[in-house]
Amino acid sequence: MAKVITQATFDDVVKENMVEFEMSAEEAVNDTVEQFQSQGVNLLNIIQDPSLYGSGGEKKELPVISALNSLKSSLSANKEEDILQGLAQLKLECDKDLAVRCTAGNNDAYNTLLQAVEKYKDNLSLLKQTLLSMISLTNGQPDLLDNKGKELFLELLELHSSNPEVLELALLFMRNTCIKHEANRQSFVKLGLIEKLASILKTHRSQANIVMVTCQTLQVLTFDDDIRVLFGQAHEHAKMIVTEGNALKLIIDLCKDFKEKPEVMSELFATISKLVVRNEFCQAVMEMGGIHLILSAFQDSIAKKDIAKQALSVTKALAGNDNVKEAVVQNGGVQVILAAMTKHQANPRIAELGAATLGAIVLRNESNCKRVMELNAHHVLLQAMKIHSQDVNVQRQCCMAIRNLVARTREYCNLFLELGAESLIQDAQRNHKSCQDETKAALRDLGCEVHLEERWKGENKGLAQ
Structure with a gap:
């Protein structure tokens, strides 16, 4: 610590x-x-x-303290114009950096703003400006949220259920306070946030901004990013979102509505990838036509890096299901994946996700291996290793993809070796100590010489580091 x-x-x-x-x-x-x-x-x-x-x-006197004191005076005098100006100034200060936000939080800014939300929840202009200030204040400070705040913001979702602007701001605040804070996530779920988010998606399905921020809030409920908590509820929350909120069908339907808006599709794909935590969920997406829809959108927007990343991520998540693997190949998914990796070959994240997706598609499936190799995936994978030789994640995923491609189909080993796969993997092994297992597995299944170290011999000693 x-x-x-x-x-x-x-x-x-x-x-x-x-x-x-x-x-x-x-x-x-x-x-x-x-x-x-x-x-x-x-x-x-x-x-x-x-x-x-x-x-x-x-x-x-710090500018943020001056702004806070001025706001408190304006709130006491109940002068709307002065309050709006004070809220805007406090937001401006809080947007500077985390240190300023911490100082504001340590000087009762949260309680001051929460009281303003409660007092002016029926005054739209004051409420919206107060919410903007609270979003700035809680950026990186989720610990500020208390039980009163949780209940009040859930009340706002009900009170302003027909107002997209207020809903968007309230959800942005809730998302802020759930990032890296498991206790807040669990409290919101217990208070019924999942059902409310599902209802918002249904009611405001034509509002792109609301759909995007609602999806972002659903995603954050499935995060496992709070180092203070030993075991989180990420998996349980994802399951609840699917089973209690019927989210998969909602999101698949929304994908059909927003085919022409890549930025919305990107958030929808990201949400699906967070929710398909069980085999039957992957199967359900396929049965609802999700695979064809995802791959079609991927193909149409292949030039856009953001949607390419999310499409690869969701395809990889879904490919944990054996039936989905077959569907991806049958729907031309391999061609799209390789095309994206080639078009964005300078982007390490796309290279990493592309290799990981190919590795998932061919795992324990010889017919898929054959199709992937027919499309010259070995050229694309080794090219990615050459371009991103210093990126450990790219090297790891490419090695795993190579291993999965040749583990059951040894006839493809020479195709990799002729292109210099052995030396590339050995370079990765030397340069990146954190992917030793993956490089050794790839070398072993390619039939290359591998130095295996016996790290523990049953003696009363720790593992060799």
Whole structure:
């Protein structure tokens, strides 16, 4: 766990440097930063602006504190124009960086804004500006959310169910407070957020912005990104979204409605890839015509990197089902995947996802291996390894794809070896210590020489590192 300090501690050291060592404000701040960083202190929550210190090291009032105090005064006076101006100024300050947001959060900004939401929930202009300020404040600070806030924002979804602007802002806030915070995710789910999100998708299915932000909120409920929690509920939440919210059918239908909007399709694909956590869910997507729909959209928007990434990601997720693998090949999916990898060959993320998708499609399926090799996938995979030799994820996924292609069909080994696969994989093995298992598996199944190390011999010692 990284060490942290308060703003006051940082300011005291800056003042000491200025008074005791006659440093300028800029020198004092730089020296203080170096001092704390050498001690392993995380300074992301600290404002380090030299212009905020006087000649004697005294700290001037921070702009974010001034904005917050001005807002509090305006709220007390209940002057709408002043409140709007105060909210806009606070948002402007919070948008600067995390340190400013932390300072605002430590000075009761969250409670001030939450009270404003509660007080003005029927005043659209004030409510929308307050929500914008809360979104800025909670960016990177999900811990600020309390039970009162959770209940109030769920109430807003009901109260303004027919207002797309308020819904979008409320959902953006909820998404912010669920990122890297498992407790908030679980609380929202227990309070019925999944059903509300499904209802919003049905009611506002023609509103592109609402569809996108609702999908983003569904996605974040399936994240497992809170390092403070040993076991999260990501899988359970994904299952609930599918079974209780009937989300897969909703999203597949929406894909048909937004075929001409790649940015919306990208979010829909990303959501499907997060939800197909069980074999029967993958099967359900295929039976609803999802494979043909995804591959058609992929082909139509192959020049767009974002949709190419999401289409590859969702295809890989669905290919965990053996029937889906067959459907992808039969619908021309391999051609589209290879075309995307070739068109965007300089993009490491597309190379990684493309290789991973090919590896999933051919796993334990000899007929798929044959089709993939007929389409010269070996050329594309090895070219990706050459171009992205320093990207460990590309190297790992390409090695796995090669291994899956030749593990049961040894007749393809020479096709890889003739193109220099052995030396490329050996280079990856030397350059990337974290993908030793994948490189050794690829070399082994290609029939190449592999040095296997016996890391544990049953003795009372730890594993060799």
